Every structure is written in structure tokens, then in C-alpha cells.
Amino acid sequence: MDLAPVWDQIAQNVRAVPQSGLLLGAVASMAVGLLGSVVLRYSPFLGRLLRGLSTLGLICILLLVVLQLSRMDSRFDLAVPELGMPEQIVAGGETRVALSPDGHFWLKAEVNGHPARFMVDTGATLTAVSPDTAEAANLEPRRGGIPVRMRTANGVVAAQMTNIEEFRFGNVEAQGLDAIIAPGLGRSNVVGMNLLSRLASWRVENNTLILVPKAANPGSEAPER
Structure with missing residues (x-):
């Protein structure tokens, strides 16, 4: 053995x-x-x-x-600013994302003003960013964060919790969003259910992902490609 x-x-x-x-x-x-x-x-x-x-x-x-x-599930949302955990808010207007040739939905987003591409993954509990994106967006590991272990192609690796002050794509803006800095992602970034569950709704119609925030503005749409 x-x-x-x-x-x-x-x-x-x-x-x-x-x-x-x-x-x-x-x-x-x-x-x-x-x-x-x-x-x-x-x-x-x-x-x-x-x-x-x-x-x-x-x-x-x-x-x-x-x-x-x-904080990972919007049904149990708790805002505790005094503990360094700001309220997670997702607002804005309806945004439509066309299906990419690779079979995934990709967002052209900004993380604290830094441009980055994110794949929408409904199987991911948390939004995840690569170390390169985290460095460019000045994301710092959260002190006292829950230990996170991720299974990748190279084995199990340690990931660190962080918080995104401002995350934008299309007409959607998220503030105070929890995320993990995941070394196993390479250059990829992932939008997880901790953001999607804070929307009023999200659905797929005719190979188009439709994201509707709770504070959506009627008639306001921004196609993503």
C-alpha cells in the first residue's frame, strides 16, 4: 500500500x-x-x-x-458589519447573457474596477476568483475566515475567503460579495450560487441566460457576449 x-x-x-x-x-x-x-x-x-x-x-x-x-445562502442572510462582514447586496437591471460556443455562460465583469471574465456555475456554492484576478483587484484574504478546501485536477488545495467590495456585469451590481481566492482555477473565475440566489430570478431561454435582480428596472436590459 x-x-x-x-x-x-x-x-x-x-x-x-x-x-x-x-x-x-x-x-x-x-x-x-x-x-x-x-x-x-x-x-x-x-x-x-x-x-x-x-x-x-x-x-x-x-x-x-x-x-x-x-452568508453562503441568501435565505439565512445576516449582515454583521461590526465583525467585518458587510451586507451582500445584488441590485440593478435585467441582464441577458448569450451561450458561448464552449457551452458555458460567460460574463464580462469588473471586480473592484478590474475587468475579468467569469463563468456562471450553478453547481458552485461560492463565487471564486483566481489568484491573478485577486491580485489585480486588490482582494485580501479574510482574517478569521472559514477554512476552505477545494478539489482540483492537481489534488486538494487550500482556498482563502475574501470579500469583493464592488462586482459589476451588464446592468447588475453586487456589493460586499463573499468569494474565495482559488489557486486551482488557473486563470478562470466563477460566479456561484451566493450571487445567483440573491437575484429575484434567473433562467435560461433560447440559449440565453436571463438574470433579474430584486431591484430590477423594467425595460433595462444589457446583453452580454
């Missing part, structure tokens, strides 16, 4: 630990709890205090995880 792939996966997970503030916080809280259990024998007050701090730390981390997971 070849154990090399297993050890490679373990090594990748270990290297990803310092990149996750939430994971480091959870490990630190559990360590404090273990220390409290040891100290409890000699100093009950200090031991209980350390275990209480450990429990409080784990509860706070769980709350942060729940808040961030809720």
Missing part, C-alpha cells in the same frame, strides 16, 4: 493550519481547557476560570462559523 498520498494530504492540512485564524483559535481554546483540567487539582478557582475561558472561546468561534456559513 502506497502511503505517500496520505502523508501528502496530512502535510497539506498541517501547512494550512496557520492560515486559519478560526482553527488556531479553536486549538488554543482547547489547550486552555486542558490546562485548566490539570490546574484544577492544585487551584480549583484558577482551573475553573481557565476551563470557563476555554468554553467561552469555543462558543465565540462556533458563532463566527455559523455567521459566515449563513
Whole structure:
């Protein structure tokens, strides 16, 4: 049995630990709890205090995880600006996107003013940008973001959460949109369901993708090619 792939996966997970503030916080809280259990024998007050701090730390981390997971689905939308997570807003007018010869729908978009092409992927939970696009658009990894692992042709890679201040295509404008910086995408970018689910509707008619924001302006259409 070849154990090399297993050890490679373990090594990748270990290297990803310092990149996750939430994971480091959870490990630190559990360590404090273990220390409290040891100290409890000699100093009950200090031991209980350390275990209480450990429990409080784990509860706070769980709350942060729940808040961030809720942002991936518009049905559980929570805007928490004080935690550095702005409200995700998608508004504008109807936009139509013609089917490309490769069988996909591609958008000519702007990420914080930087032009980039995005493929619409209804199977993707989150919008994803390549490292090149992230660098050009000045997207910074979110501190304390949920660890994200992506399976690519080259194996499982670590992706980092980020936030797009302004994302435009056609007549649609999104603000505060969550995304991931995905090294496995190469030069590609993907629009995921966290944007599509915030539209009033989206459908395909005659090989044309029709995107209608909740604040759509009647009669305002912008074809995408």
C-alpha cells in the first residue's frame, strides 16, 4: 500500500493550519481547557476560570462559523458589519447573457474596477476568483475566515475567503460579495450560487441566460457576449 498520498494530504492540512485564524483559535481554546483540567487539582478557582475561558472561546468561534456559513445562502442572510462582514447586496437591471460556443455562460465583469471574465456555475456554492484576478483587484484574504478546501485536477488545495467590495456585469451590481481566492482555477473565475440566489430570478431561454435582480428596472436590459 502506497502511503505517500496520505502523508501528502496530512502535510497539506498541517501547512494550512496557520492560515486559519478560526482553527488556531479553536486549538488554543482547547489547550486552555486542558490546562485548566490539570490546574484544577492544585487551584480549583484558577482551573475553573481557565476551563470557563476555554468554553467561552469555543462558543465565540462556533458563532463566527455559523455567521459566515449563513452568508453562503441568501435565505439565512445576516449582515454583521461590526465583525467585518458587510451586507451582500445584488441590485440593478435585467441582464441577458448569450451561450458561448464552449457551452458555458460567460460574463464580462469588473471586480473592484478590474475587468475579468467569469463563468456562471450553478453547481458552485461560492463565487471564486483566481489568484491573478485577486491580485489585480486588490482582494485580501479574510482574517478569521472559514477554512476552505477545494478539489482540483492537481489534488486538494487550500482556498482563502475574501470579500469583493464592488462586482459589476451588464446592468447588475453586487456589493460586499463573499468569494474565495482559488489557486486551482488557473486563470478562470466563477460566479456561484451566493450571487445567483440573491437575484429575484434567473433562467435560461433560447440559449440565453436571463438574470433579474430584486431591484430590477423594467425595460433595462444589457446583453452580454
